[in-house]
Amino acid sequence: MGLYKDAIRDDRVREYIPAVRTVMSSGLSEPDFFVGRREIQSFGPLAPADQIFVERGAYVLLDFGRELHGGIRLVTGVGGAAVGRIRIRFGESVSEAMSQPNQDHSIHDTELDCPRMGMLEYGCTGFRFVRIDILGERMPLMNIIAVSLMRDLPRVGSFECSDPLLNKIWDTGVYTVHLNMQDYIYDGIKRDRLVWLGDLNPEIRVILAAFDDVSLIPKSLDFLRDRTPLPQYMNGIMTYSLWWVINQYDYFMHRGDMEYLKQQKDYLLGLVRHFSEMIAEDGTMDLRGNWCFLDWPTNDNKDVQLAGGRGLFAMMFKRAAFLCAILGEVEMAQLADERNQWLKKIVPDSLGYKTAAAMLTLGEIDDCTKVLTTNPTRGVSTFFGYYMLLAQPVQSALNVMRKYWGAMLNHGATSFWEDFDLDWVVNSNRIDEPPIPGKKDLHADFGKYCYLGLRHSLCHGWAGGPSACLSQKVLGINVVEPGSKRILLKPNLADLEYAKGTYPTPYGPVSVTLEAGKAPVVQAPSQVSIDLVQD
Incomplete structure (x- = not known):
């Protein structure tokens, strides 16, 4: 009251x-x-x-x-x-x-x-x-x-392992996203303090891995849907409407809220129809001059955007086909699946860019592991870094987290940043100390595009992706049935001695304990079945 x-x-x-x-x-x-x-x-x-x-x-x-x-x-x-x-x-x-x-x-x-x-x-x-x-x-x-x-949100999800740095990275990623859970899910709490649909995906994945109260997810998704009549694009960016579909899929797989999914039906079908017209049977894409934004570091390279965009389109159509089938829209499910298959007829070159390599790999168009694992911290961004981690082997992903996200922590970060480059820390001061003569100012002297100098946000939700990745790739938790009713468990300790954690589901948390040389110990609610796959 x-x-x-x-x-x-x-x-x-x-x-x-x-x-x-x-x-x-x-x-x-x-x-x-x-x-x-x-x-x-x-x-x-x-x-x-x-x-x-x-x-x-x-x-x-x-x-x-x-x-x-x-x-x-x-x-x-x-x-x-x-x-x-x-x-x-x-x-x-x-x-x-x-x-x-x-x-x-x-x-x-x-x-x-x-x-x-x-x-x-x-x-x-x-x-x-x-x-x-x-x-x-x-x-x-x-x-x-x-x-x-x-928001006073208890952490139901957890992660702990034998590497204190990874533990701190998991905790900082969750805290970064938690800070951005305000009236809606923001991109950053300094700026822009807005709901950006593409930025939401890593944040949503972290929220699902850490919290039981996930009510801000549908609230934020609906906020932009209700303000973006078709054929307009979310936030005025074509790819962000692709992310809306992917976000709906991720939320539905975790929560299994059929009534909510039914409320998205008309908008979902409208997007599938609209985007299907951009894909020809020979696999060519006609994006009608729209901005194929992926992340800022690749914004000046149209070829990289189109290569990565193909992977993103494929990811969207695969998930749209699943959602349409669940809704009983058989023809639309077939249409989405057909466009997904058409996209695979052309395999573009990632041109050595990890952003494109991650999307092509996750979109199941090409295996670009070699690109991702060659000089693995070069070309990483805090936004698409999440997808780069998902698309590469576990050991390589852990090494990237330690070196890239770990460097922010080593320079005074208590939350993760809008963007970051390891070159920035060379002869630079920490963010928690005054500028030092003869050294670069790590905040004021770097950045690009919309995050130049002090405009750069040092608490950006899209940078929290490692937290979700650790739950998924080390604990091995992969939801494969709506409502988290079935989880494919593929644990991988890599070079860790042990790891343990919990993952929220609508029926209570799943608990996983891993120790090198021993069988995994798994506890799950009776409504959740576990399929264990060990290498």
């Missing part, structure tokens, strides 16, 4: 997060005054130890220890000016909080009046660091504390 008629209840939870360290400050009598401080309420009269006075020109840059979604609360005390003037800067890196942050999609740099003996809250963004500058007269501060706004 809401308190107000026609109100929209926010399902998220507010929590106050104290600062863990002072990165830098000037003009503070006690530089670490705010560290660990839990005060959220102003009051008076005050003991001298309850507040500090800060003068015009003073500043403090605080670290809250991890990427957060939300804002900050300033608690002011007694004395000083009736109204203080401050500047607030949020940063996903120290560099960002020290500079002029990008203002797209949410405000990260602003000046505000601050009342005496009161509380002021500001911000709705992604950040770890906050800098406060005193612009006005002397003012009393009792605390600066972060306000987190998150």
